[in-house]
Amino acid sequence: MAAITARTRLGVLISGRGSNLQALIDAGAAVDYPAAPVLVISNRPEAQGLARAAAAGIRTRVIAHGSYPDRGRFEAALTEALDEAGVELVCLAGFMRLLTAAFVTRWRDRLINIHPSLLPAFKGLDTHAQALAAGVKFTGCTVHFVRPDMDSGPIILQAAVPVRQDDSEESLAARVLAAEHRSYPLAVRWIAEGRVRLAGERVLVEGALVQPPSTINPWTD
Ligand code: GRF
Numbered sequence: 001m002a003a004i005t006a007r008t009r010l011g012v013l014i015s016g017r018g019s020n021l022q023a024l025i026d027a028g029a030a031v032d033y034p035a036a037p038v039l040v041i042s043n044r045p046e047a048q049g050l051a052r053a054a055a056a057g058i059r060t061r062v063i064a065h066g067s068y069p070d071r072g073r074f075e076a077a078l079t080e081a082l083d084e085a086g087v088e089l090v091c092l093a094g095f096m097r098l099l100t101a102a103f104v105t106r107w108r109d110r111l112i113n114i115h116p117s118l119l120p121a122f123k124g125l126d127t128h129a130q131a132l133a134a135g136v137k138f139t140g141c142t143v144h145f146v147r148p149d150m151d152s153g154p155i156i157l158q159a160a161v162p163v164r165q166d167d168s169e170e171s172l173a174a175r176v177l178a179a180e181h182r183s184y185p186l187a188v189r190w191i192a193e194g195r196v197r198l199a200g201e202r203v204l205v206e207g208a209l210v211q212p213p214s215t216i217n218p219w220t221d
Contacts, residue, residue, distance in 0.1 A: 018049020
């Protein structure tokens with residue numbers, strides 16, 4: 001996929017806290033970063049992320065799903081706002097509405113999401129509780145292109161985070177969130193630089209380095 005423009009125009013869809021939005025705003029503040037949010041849309045008027053966007057001088061819109069008679073009309077309003085702002089890449093960042101196949105197809109390969117697990121494990125909500133219950137020794141986060149099925153689509157990047165034996169849901173969530181804040185801006189950078197290519201439903205990143213050998217967790221002396 002070629003870089004779309006010198007500085008890719010991001011539309012960020014949120015529903016709440018907006019810490020991943022903040023990571024994209026912070027990344028975009030660097031002159032050499034090849035993308036920047038130009039529009040933030042929330043489906044909830046009380047979303048904390050709206051204040052973050054406003055503080056950074058980024059346009060915001062509240063498009064409340066409850067104000068539309070059906071999903072089709074709600075999503076048409078999203079697309080209209082994104083198009084009007086000249087958005088080239090849509091980033092879901094804690095956006096708590098399922099999107100229909102029509103919307104996902106309309107933005108195919110220009111719509112990405114961050115999910116707090118190593119997909120395809122632990123889709124849906126309460127991912128950290130799911131990880132703790134399963135007893136996995138690593139969890140993490142995934143940035144992926146969005147496809148119509150929930151939490152599925154070609155994986156661009158994953159960050160693995162060790163699970164500690166004494167972790168609570170909260171402590172694990174905090175460790176994964178820190179990885180999310182590094183991962184989302186990095187994946188967006190690669191896309192904006194034109195280094196991300198789809199081979200079928202697999203993503204190839206140009207210039208990816210050979211990784212070090214396996215990391216083992218837990219580890220004992
Ligand atoms: C993040 O954990 C993200 O992976 C998930 O929802 C959460 C949103 O957090 N999709 P924030 O609103 O970005 O702080």
